[in-house]
Amino acid sequence: MVKKHLIIVFTLFLLTGCFPSKKILEDVQLVSAVGYDYKSNNQVELNGMVAIPQRGEDVPPISQVFTATTNTSKMARALEQAESPKPFEIGRLEIALYNDRLAEKGIYDLVDTLQRDPSLGRDLYMAIVYGSTKTLLKQQYPLSETPSKYLLHLLDQNMNANIPKSNIHDFLYRYYGKGMDPNLPLLEKQGDRIRVVGTALLKDDKMVGQLKLEDSFLLKLLIEPFEKGIYEVKFKKDQFFTIQNLKSKVEYEFKDVKRSPSVDIFVNVRGRVSEAPKIPVSDPSLVEQLERAAEKAMNKRTNMIVKKLQKAKVDTIGLGDLARSRTRGFDFKQWDDQYPDIPINVKVNVEITQAGITE
């Protein structure tokens, strides 16, 4: 018994080399945002933003950008390492940005390196940027301590309201999944602000189209149920009102998928009139008119969006996958061929529950 214990203890001494390597928090350089810019056909410029905490209690961290141009992003990281006093660690990455030219060429190879890194979470945000990501990351923004924090909170709150939810997990799910295509938020640097300008529509990993911010709200209505967001409707001449979504729900109905498919999308929006200048909303008879006006406007616009998606052959809503899940012996090839011409009908039903109190 004693001998057995001695052997165990002795082996522990032999195993000291097997301990995992340490990454003590303050001895590593945490990369909080990366941006990829298009350089030439094969070369990508990698911009890594690090936030360097300053000494003292109330001093905000300073952000720095490391840049390198290579063919592979891991090599770029190695080149950037040459300038940094501490080793880079990518585990606290908040956001990955892709330049629009790069996005048109395809971003899968760049996402793949992030996907394979076990230290990265699946809630990493991705976004496509008009223009250079380097200038966007280098700018100091008065609204937030570092660009990465700004971007993180910006996307966080916008994905609750106006643009479809999308992180690296959603992207990969929609990329690998058949019968659906990913979408990513579209950003633009405007002076010392960053602005969400809309949604990028991707076919596989290539950007093939964009939607404006107002249309992104409608796209979100078609994709997922949610509880926020605002849409402006024209009521009569010179009369506008905004409707605030309190709760939306979407249902799909597929007919005759195997031969000549047709799709009906029913969107139920329960909302309240949050602003209506020049309209006497306290009049109950008017509420019905407002509902009809909103339905009409949203119907028209959503049908246009669907047409646009069909024309670009992107299935951002994921209708192919939904059809597959409801049809025995579903044929993707046939669906893909038919997709641009399938009659897709969106019916929005608006119910206004409150018109009085506004926030």
Place this chain on the structure above:
Amino acid sequence: MIFFKKKKKKQQQESNSNSTKGTLTFPELMKKLKASADFSTVKQSSLSTFYISYYKTLVNPEFVHRDLLPYITEIPLKNLDDIQKHLPLDGMVKTDDVHDIANKVTAGFILIQMNKDDPEGLLVPSLSTENRQISIPETEFSVVGPKEAFVESLDTNLNLIRKRLPIPEFTVKEVRVGKLSKTRVAIIYIDGIADEENVNTAIQRITDIEYDHVVDSSYINQMISDNENSPFPQLIDTERPDRVASVLSEGKVAIMADGSPHALTGPTTIVEFFSAFEDYFLNWTLASVFRLIRLMAVMFSVLSSPLYVAVLTFHYEMIPENLLATLVASRNDIPFPPILEAIVLELSIELLREAGARLPSKVGQTIGIVGGIVIGTAAVQAGLTSNVLLIIVALAALASFTTPVYQMSNTIRLLRFPFLLFAQFLGVLGVAICFAFIVSHLLKLTSLGRPYIAPLYPLRVNDLKDALIRLPFSVQNRRPSSVRPQDKAKMNKKRAKEKHDIED
């Protein structure tokens, strides 16, 4: 092998010498006794002659002159039987057994002989001991409820329990333990409720104790515990007679030693160590919440600084985004790696606690303040520790004080150090491995032969009513089944639920 043989021989020799001690003659005994300055032999020769011998330091002289001598000096006496007849005292023994005489005289009996060298004598009990007044409990203080605590006298302590359980089934078995100290140890249980096996285990283990002196019940606690290498106490140590009375009524066994103001109760389970007796004085909702808070405090106390070390050394990914800047900023100036920082701080807290415990209470307070505030602040300003860790360690120390049983809180103090080492070597995985070690140790542990983590494993759903939470008295209708009480029901459930209030 030669080494082992030698040892065995030595042991045999030792035990031989013990057994040969048996023969002692009366004159030898008297010689031994008289060697002590406080032993006195008085020759009384008024009407008849007899000798009175006693220890002046054990027997109150007032007793001898007021309650003993007046009854026997006035009358002519022929023999010891005459004396015994005329003395209005009980517990007298007439014997010629030298060992009995030796034992009794040294325990405070008065020896009366007709002749100086007569081996036969009458032993009159007259022990006078100095007792401390019954005071309020200090380690298990409660705001509401009884304020009595045990004292150092076994008889007083038994009185405190017995008056709470005035039934004939309340049984006290007494054993003397310790070759030199001959400490009176009482095993207390309620006949008909307590499992005989538990009682027998306790009696057998106590009679088996081989030691020269037993000063306190905590000696017994260690000597009879199922696994004496375990850091976990296996019997509850309490100074509250009300707690002992209530535990006895659950069918458990209590052990008390003379000269010790603490009772041991068992078989016990780990959840009992985290239930304060005050829980029963509060409404069940409050008591349950406080118990859960206490349990969380224990987890926090054991795991917080190991997790800090693990996360900062290996898993920076786990740190929430908003905390990152604060943590890095506070760690930036510190020259030590997290493990050293944590060990230094934990040790200094332990140092303060030890210093506070060893010093008189008034100085102890000052040490607490000096240590807590001055050293803590200075250490952070000097850049030796980060203030985040200082907060964590201080909170962990505070949390460990919430454990109601002192012995358990000591265990918790110690438990975090292996966790710290594992955290340093393998990160959160190491913490998990260490946790697995501890859980498997607890699974193996028993208290008087009964499983230690009983209501949880083996699962006893009925016992869970008074384990992690405490449900109201109206549903506590069964005694804990892990103790295997002979009488399982505490009350008639049906009758307890009836309401006799008149409602209009």
